[in-house]
Amino acid sequence: MIGDRDTATALIAEARRRFAEASLADPATDARVLVAGVLGLSLSDVLMRGDVAVSRKEAEQVREAISRRCKREPVHRILGRRAFYGLDLQLSPATLEPRPDTEILVDSVLPHLKRTIAEKGSARLLDLGVGTGAIALALLKECPQARAVGSDISEEALSTAERNAHINGVAERFETVRSAWFACIEGRFDIIVSNPPYIPTGVVAELDPEVRDYDPLAALDGGQDGLDAYRALSAGAGNFLEPGGLVAVEIGYDQKNSVTALFEAAGFCLIEARRDYGGNDRVLLFTTRNCCAC
Numbered sequence: 001m002i003g004d005r006d007t008a009t010a011l012i013a014e015a016r017r018r019f020a021e022a023s024l025a026d027p028a029t030d031a032r033v034l035v036a037g038v039l040g041l042s043l044s045d046v047l048m049r050g051d052v053a054v055s056r057k058e059a060e061q062v063r064e065a066i067s068r069r070c071k072r073e074p075v076h077r078i079l080g081r082r083a084f085y086g087l088d089l090q091l092s093p094a095t096l097e098p099r100p101d102t103e104i105l106v107d108s109v110l111p112h113l114k115r116t117i118a119e120k121g122s123a124r125l126l127d128l129g130v131g132t133g134a135i136a137l138a139l140l141k142e143c144p145q146a147r148a149v150g151s152d153i154s155e156e157a158l159s160t161a162e163r164n165a166h167i168n169g170v171a172e173r174f175e176t177v178r179s180a181w182f183a184c185i186e187g188r189f190d191i192i193v194s195n196p197p198y199i200p201t202g203v204v205a206e207l208d209p210e211v212r213d214y215d216p217l218a219a220l221d222g223g224q225d226g227l228d229a230y231r232a233l234s235a236g237a238g239n240f241l242e243p244g245g246l247v248a249v250e251i252g253y254d255q256k257n258s259v260t261a262l263f264e265a266a267g268f269c270l271i272e273a274r275r276d277y278g279g280n281d282r283v284l285l286f287t288t289r290n291c292c293a294c
């Protein structure tokens, strides 16, 4: 505090202390990101100008945000947005907060998308369970010759994805369709991507409160064994792929063998498997069997 005025640096110290008392896993990072976010400062602003006084109203807003985080609301839910693959994405109660691990799916698909564009001049992408639009919009941003359909069972998620497409300057190449997996999808695509719900129903209640209480259940619950969505995706994908097309899915840490078996039974073969930053299996890429060397 300067006199009776608060500063960003003092508020960060206060947040860090309260988060440590609340036994949060990473009090220092949460404090920096939350306070800077509420004050509209970058992290370098905080370093350079952290001792500048903030208004009473701003300090009140920061303290309200600190109290919400102490009740386990995630930092980016409180801020209402988060960065993903260089995009600025708004969140809504109907959308999963995109995870850094999902950027690995984008990284894995990108060379294939670029190759398709080099061969055909353009590419069509389908993102099933689009949520905020994270995967489809990141790929559209990287590849100006690509177009994408994003589908979801949730109308509210689709509105959020559309808003994010506008914010990130790719709206004219992005359309949405409300659909239970492939039920209302039309046409064929060069690449189908999906990060579907994959947590077994019985495990959802054991998740951290940040996930269980704030990510929508429809984005988490993958049915009794966590594999319901992969059954639908593997059964339907062949009818919506161009010859030689690609399916890329995010998976749970222990689902590589079971998801691969489902896709192989549907005529696909695994061409790539990627691990996440924690060393767990996280992304699988499949193509139709007659288009690869297995």
Ligand SMILES: C[S@@+](CC[C@H](N)C(=O)[O-])C[C@H]1O[C@@H](n2cnc3c(N)ncnc32)[C@H](O)[C@@H]1O
Pocket (backbone or CB within 6 Å): 094, 095, 096, 097, 098, 099, 102, 128, 129, 130, 131, 132, 133, 134, 135, 151, 152, 153, 154, 157, 179, 180, 181, 194, 195, 196, 197, 198, 218, 219, 220
């Ligand atoms: C794990 S979230 C992924 C969101 C986003 N793609 C991402 O990676 O951040 C799964 C998404 O699938 C959607 N979903 C769940 N069941 C669905 C269904 N039967 N058909 C289509 N989408 C579904 C959820 O609403 C949610 O947006």
